[in-house]
Amino acid sequence: MDGLTERPARNGEHGATRRRLPPAERRKQIVDEAVRFFAEVGLEGKTRELARRLGVTQSLIFNYFATKDELIDAVYEKVYIGRLSPDWPERLTDRSVPIRERLLAFYSEYSALIFEWEWMRIFMFSGLAGASLNQRYLEHLGDVILRPLLAETEVLAHTDTPPKMEDVWNLHGGIAYIGIRQHIYRMPEPVKPQDEIARAIDKYLLFFGIDKEQ
Amino acid sequence: MDGLTERPARNGEHGATRRRLPPAERRKQIVDEAVRFFAEVGLEGKTRELARRLGVTQSLIFNYFATKDELIDAVYEKVYIGRLSPDWPERLTDRSVPIRERLLAFYSEYSALIFEWEWMRIFMFSGLAGASLNQRYLEHLGDVILRPLLAETEVLAHTDTPPKMEDVWNLHGGIAYIGIRQHIYRMPEPVKPQDEIARAIDKYLLFFGIDKEQ
């Protein structure tokens, strides 16, 4: 109506208006910002607001993604891909290393990934939305991480109550909940998350009478 | 344009069109359906779709709620109010009963409440949206349930590592994660959730060397 609609603001970088990026670079820029943006406001965040944050026009987004769903797919891909390192199954089952050490190493690395603000929130948003990626990720996690972990526990367990898959999920859930509290419920971060993880692991091992040095 | 916009469908109840309800009753009907609806699709669910499910016109909703936010507030109120029974703090600290029994009783009742599909999802949606109700609920939970629980644990603990608030959160989180897996991530429900809760509690007590009969 007024001819002033959707004028892009200055680009944050260097405070100068930077136009005409190479397509691959611009595409990456859009996806990166979209990850932050959707993590903050949810997948129903509006493309005009995203464009404003990018300092470009809204129509530019549709030059790189045919539909908003396609952009969301790119966000999913960026966030989900490479999250589960393929060498963990091997390291978790390396019996030359004490189980406690293996667990500490795994959850030290893994928590650094999943306690990330963007991952945690997009994972939750996509879970609520019923995205199949979410369920597939958890199935995969169960198959390549938790099930092997159960097998390791079974080998070492000394108690008469045999370990069950649910016990591994309980260990995992108790740790994941640290991130949920922080990033979804916005509660303060524990002073030393790594210590809490270690205690959760020790609680788990003790329950099955597993010696820490084993 | 065509004069056919937004004609309400038949009301599900008795298959008959039921019109002109007493205001209090209609209001309750709207809130009840809104709870289900928003739990399913999120708080950005559209009022027209809600009206369709109710079998009424969209404008009727705004006859009972000035704005959509006001409706959402009513949903929050309905879902949050009375969730934390006021007599739990007392029962959790009743030392004439063994701690394991107290914990089992509490989490048996509490999990029945929080493992509810609607609660779990609306709690998560409102948490992601940053609703203050969410943080206030968790603060309250920490104050009246978890902190007293820590005190009880401290009294009975036999180990040299003193229990910390984070340990109680870990117990709680591991249990809450059962519901999250089921209702947010849509994974299958554990066969016997009560058994898993019992195991989580035993794990917790064992870690602090607390005798189950104590």
Add this chain to the structure above:
DNA sequence: AATTCTATTGAGCAGATGATCTTTAAAAGC
């Protein structure tokens, strides 16, 4: 410096969405 190529903008459309207001008709009072 002129030309070409194409990343980006500017303008706008069609349908959706929260909200308003007038009209209709179900039920209570007489």
Add this chain to the structure above:
DNA sequence: GCTTTTAAAGATCATCTGCTCAATAGAATT
């Protein structure tokens, strides 16, 4: 049975939203 009251429907508005497309201008090539 007629009147009054008001719950609910019907119509519509202003704005928002995903998306399209022609016009513009930045940069590489010649």
